[in-house]
Structures are given as structure tokens and as C-alpha cells.
Amino acid sequence: MNDSVAGNDRPEHSQGGTYTVEGQEFVRDQRYIPTRITRDAVDGFPVEPGRYRLVAARACPWANRSIIVRRLLGLEDVISLGTPGPTHDERSWTFDLDPDGRDPVLGIERLQEAYFARDPEYPRGITVPALVDTQDGAVVTNDFAQMTLDLSTEWAEFHRPGAPQLIPQDPTERAEMDAVMQEVYTEVNNGVYRCGFAGSQEAYDEAYARLFTALDRLEDQLSGRRFLMGERITEADVRLFTTLVRFDAVYHGHFKCNRNKLTEMPALWGYARDLFQTPGFGDTVDFGQIKEHYYRVHTDINPTGIVPAGPDLTGWTTAHGRESFGGDPWGGGTPPEPVSAR
Structure with a gap:
């Protein structure tokens, strides 16, 4: 599961x-x-x-x-x-x-x-x-x-009026997105866990290499486009974002994914901030709960249950400059209304 x-x-x-x-x-x-x-x-x-x-x-x-x-x-x-x-x-x-x-x-x-x-x-x-x-x-x-x-x-x-089309209607584009999401899942979403829960040095080394090979590939791709599928947000971006937003806070240290931080990968860091500052993304994130969950529940990795004070998370709200790629995140739609209590 x-x-x-x-x-x-x-x-x-x-x-x-x-x-x-x-x-x-x-x-x-x-x-x-x-x-x-x-x-x-x-x-x-x-x-x-x-x-x-x-x-x-x-x-x-x-x-x-x-x-x-x-x-x-x-x-x-x-x-x-x-x-x-x-x-x-x-x-x-x-x-x-x-x-x-x-x-x-x-x-x-x-x-x-x-x-x-x-x-x-x-x-x-x-x-x-x-x-x-x-x-x-x-x-x-x-x-x-x-x-x-x-x-x-x-x-x-x-759906609300103006809701984005997260699933492409064009069959070719949908097939392309499915392939992207599969790679994101196997190599990144699940890749950090292969590092964190590796049972041997050999298994860890292999998992670490796979993860950063995938991140390097994404860094290259996102150096030339705003979102994974081009000029608008899709489900693929949602799936990558939830790992990236946790990367420096928990995966870098807790899961030993420490070749570098997300903040040290310019395209991925800009992309992640772009999404974080987009209504519907960052306003669903609670860094306090994220850190408490990983560091307190994973007693096999962190037996003391100590939750680290860092890292500094203020950078998530800094300018990202990704607008220079053009396009429309909403694909002709509109952002959601401010967060409600529901």
C-alpha cells in the first residue's frame, strides 16, 4: 500500500x-x-x-x-x-x-x-x-x-466554473501524461522511499542513483518548459509537487536523499515554488504536520522521535520567475476561490 x-x-x-x-x-x-x-x-x-x-x-x-x-x-x-x-x-x-x-x-x-x-x-x-x-x-x-x-x-x-482540465482530452497527450506520471511515481514519489527504507548499502546505493538520475532528467526538462506537460497544470504536476514540497523538509535528511537539496536544483526549485504559490497547492501544505509525521512515526529510522527545527522554509514564497515561459496555468480557466473552512 x-x-x-x-x-x-x-x-x-x-x-x-x-x-x-x-x-x-x-x-x-x-x-x-x-x-x-x-x-x-x-x-x-x-x-x-x-x-x-x-x-x-x-x-x-x-x-x-x-x-x-x-x-x-x-x-x-x-x-x-x-x-x-x-x-x-x-x-x-x-x-x-x-x-x-x-x-x-x-x-x-x-x-x-x-x-x-x-x-x-x-x-x-x-x-x-x-x-x-x-x-x-x-x-x-x-x-x-x-x-x-x-x-x-x-x-x-x-466542477466549479473555470476549473482546470487536469486530464488531457487528446488521446496522444493523455498517453504522454500517463507515461510521465508513471515515471514520476516509480522514480521519484516511490524513489525517496526506496532510499529511506533500503535494507542494505547496495539497495540504498541503487535507489539513490535511480532517484537522482530521474531528478536530473526532470531538472533538464523543466529548464525549458513551465510545467511537466507544457504551458498548463495537469495531474502530472500535482503528483510531482507533493514529493518536491517534502524534499528538503524530510526526504533530504530523514530518507538520506542528500546529494543536494531541492533549493540547489534551479529549475525544479523554481517549478516547485511556482506551484506552491498557485492557489490549490501551497495552501494545502502544512510543513509542521509533515515533519511531525515522518520524524515521529518512523521510529525505525528516527528512534528518538526528535523533530528537527530546520530547514528554513521561507524561500517557498520568494519570486520564481517561471512566468517567463509564458502559457496559462489554468488553461483558459480560473484559480479557485480562497481556502474555506470546509
Whole structure:
């Protein structure tokens, strides 16, 4: 499962990640609940405003992408948001940020309760993000990759006016974006974890080389274009951003991804700041929760639980100069309204 897992059936436990060690290499468990919420309700779950609750911890990169997409598309009034705190125990993510430690809509203390409402013997990790049906309190799906694609396509009728087209309609461009997203996932999103949880020097060295080979390639590509697919934001940018925004704060030191910092890669640093300053991206990020999550939950890597004071994060709001590439981030649309309490 993703790195944001808690509880159950794990050969090894990290942070939350459920993974196996094959030749001392980190291998992510990618088994998810594949049910989808669609317009034709083929899986039994129809698109229905107000029915579903997105449970997504702000600390988690996989959950963060769902929060970003929900906000960019203007689905705040259509799909409610529940936010567990930044840490969890062996059993589950908990709603310790809410009054009385319970999600105010689902009425539960632990996300585990929603998984067990779906399957009382649910055998795998308790992951975020998860979409929960408020009618019975059961998880519908935790397939984070398909989830955001469906928010763009199946929920299109309920997008805000001016919402960006995060999924290209042209088949050729869509195929190109899918290939980019696959590389971003395997080499960068998951690459930092292969470094952090490598079980041997050899496995770490290989993971480290793969990660920075990919980052160097992206540095080169983004030296000549504003966004991954060209002149406008797509889902590919959302997926890369959630790793980049955590890079210096946690991955550089905590996961030993320390050839250089993001701030030392000019194109990637400018690109990341460009997105951070774009409504829907930086306003979903909580650096305090991110640091607390990684440094307190990963006791196998950081047994003292000490959360470092640095790095200095003020640079995220400095000028990036990426406007010189031209284009329109919104592809003819408009940015979302300021953040609401929803």
C-alpha cells in the first residue's frame, strides 16, 4: 500500500508503509480496494454530491494530492474533507485534531472503523486517502491513483466554473501524461522511499542513483518548459509537487536523499515554488504536520522521535520567475476561490 498506512498484515512497518524486503530493497504493497465512484454506478457507488467524505491526512503526500485535486476542481461543497492528525499508531490514523477526537461527520475515532465497516476482517493496512460513504460509514475506495483521475472525469458535472482540465482530452497527450506520471511515481514519489527504507548499502546505493538520475532528467526538462506537460497544470504536476514540497523538509535528511537539496536544483526549485504559490497547492501544505509525521512515526529510522527545527522554509514564497515561459496555468480557466473552512 502507500506510505500512509497504519495497522495490519505488514512484513515490515515504516511510518506507516506496508512493504516487503526483497534483497533488502523496499517494495511497496500496491493492493488497494478497487471500487470506484462513477456516473454509471457500475460498482454500486454513484456520483452523488454530499454523500462521500474524503479522509486525507495533510502530512501524507499521497493524500495531499487528493486534497489538491479536490480544491483545484472546486469540489469542496460536493465531497467533504476529514483530516486525521499527522501521526498514527499500529492500528490506525486517528482524528485527534477534531473535538473529542472524533470525525464530526463519520463520528469515528479511528479510520480503521470505516475499513472494518466495509470488511470486519480487512487484512491490510489502513491507508489515506480514503473515500468513505457517509450512508453506512464504510470505505468505498483507497485507490489513491485512480481516485484523483475519477475526481477529474466522473465528477466533471460538479466542477466549479473555470476549473482546470487536469486530464488531457487528446488521446496522444493523455498517453504522454500517463507515461510521465508513471515515471514520476516509480522514480521519484516511490524513489525517496526506496532510499529511506533500503535494507542494505547496495539497495540504498541503487535507489539513490535511480532517484537522482530521474531528478536530473526532470531538472533538464523543466529548464525549458513551465510545467511537466507544457504551458498548463495537469495531474502530472500535482503528483510531482507533493514529493518536491517534502524534499528538503524530510526526504533530504530523514530518507538520506542528500546529494543536494531541492533549493540547489534551479529549475525544479523554481517549478516547485511556482506551484506552491498557485492557489490549490501551497495552501494545502502544512510543513509542521509533515515533519511531525515522518520524524515521529518512523521510529525505525528516527528512534528518538526528535523533530528537527530546520530547514528554513521561507524561500517557498520568494519570486520564481517561471512566468517567463509564458502559457496559462489554468488553461483558459480560473484559480479557485480562497481556502474555506470546509
